[in-house]
Amino acid sequence: EWIKENIWDNADISPRSIDAQISKLKKILPEIGQDIINIYGQGYILTPDNKQAA
Structure with missing residues (x-):
């Protein structure tokens, strides 16, 4: 909900659209x-990529 309100300025978009954009960012x-x-049940967190630290 925060992403929709603050990034897309409450535009009428589906949660699946947000999921698709998050998927692109994850790549x-x-x-x-x-x-x-x-x-789960909270949202998304931007973190350091632990795989690169290994």
Whole structure:
């Protein structure tokens, strides 16, 4: 809900549209050492990509 309100200015978009954009970001972010994780029932968190640290 926060993403819809703050990023898309409450535009009339489906939650699936947000999921699709998050999916695209998840593919790109590891290139810069970041990742997005989903916290069930809470939302998304931007984190360092632990796979690159290994």
